[in-house]
Amino acid sequence: MQELADAFQIARQTIIVFNPDDLTVREKLRLASIWNATVEEDVAYSLIGIFKSDIIPRYGEGDAALGHLLEEIVSRSGEVTVLSWIGKSSSYNSYLPATLAVYSEPPGSSPTINDVDMNMHIATLRNSLSQTDATLIYDRITRLPPSRFANRRLYLPCIVFTVRRLGTHVFANGQEHRYRARISGIGDVEFQTSDRLPLAEPRKLILVHPEVQRMTTCRHDGHLHPFHALLLQQQPNGEFKRVATEHEIIVPGMKYSINFTKDVRTEVVEIL
Known part of the structure; x- marks a missing residue:
């Protein structure tokens, strides 16, 4: 035994x-x-x-x-x-x-927040966001339907961040590429993949966060909680495919100054 x-x-x-x-x-x-x-x-x-x-x-x-x-x-x-x-x-x-x-290996986990820190974070959010903004964020998240599958497609409810710029940072092993992307509302994020990504068409790439309920927590340094993101590439018919990366993509979090109507979307993404 x-x-x-x-x-x-x-x-x-x-x-x-x-x-x-x-x-x-x-x-x-x-x-x-x-x-x-x-x-x-x-x-x-x-x-x-x-x-x-x-x-x-x-x-x-x-x-x-x-x-x-x-x-x-x-x-x-x-x-x-x-x-x-x-x-x-x-x-x-x-x-x-x-x-x-x-x-x-266990999935990456975000740090826990004790009650004292949570109350402080909530107070900071109240000072940083209007009641209308807070309601908008909450409604977008809670109205998303559950994940479902149909015809070998995943319909994934998630928060979506658009890639605005994309560049190759360094080459690794001659096969894998390390990329640096500028993400709406987030900033610079680096990741490594063997896939060749469209440097001239960065907006065909999005970062998504499927654990939407965890996005409502925040940190005292002026950012929403860090999270692990998935990278998706849009296909000709509008669906997406996942880009398999060599390491987890850890997003540092969103700034309170983010424009939630411009920089962030909540939607169901169709993934092939």
Whole structure:
């Protein structure tokens, strides 16, 4: 039993009294991230029970099996941390990873705020934003519908930031590029990817934050809370594809002087 606990990096008692409902979605995916299977589809099919999934095994579908499972997990749980990963995108869909190995590390978390600091932040917000602005922000966030899937597309409610300028900062490994982007309402953000991005058409790129409820918290230094963003590139028909980056894109936060009607949008983005 202890050898099993060590292999899965989980408490021994958790295995002894194991109940899938006691683990979060992300914890289950972390446990599964170290599994291997002789048949590719079994990586997903072996999780049908632990996630109480309704997907039907169809051997021969390849990595689409994992795609079907992850889609159902997000649809049922609303857990958007499933989309928080770095690495290679699945051929099934760009918003999902090619392998469960990306979940071996926990998703980036924002620092917690104690009650005293929270009260101070709220007071700062009241002094920085008009009642109309605050209501506008709140209404935009709360009116967003939940995530859903249809025809192998993810319809993701999120807060959207437009890329205004894009440049190549340095080259790495001859294959990966490090970019520096100027983001509306945020400032400069750097990221690394093997994808070739349109330097002449930066507005085809957007940064999105799917954990919209966390955007209402703030910091005492005049910024809204830092967060982990996804980078998306617009396609010819208006949909978007995720740009798989080599590292998490950490956005420092938005300034209180931001123009919420000009610099920030809240909408449902269609991702292929």
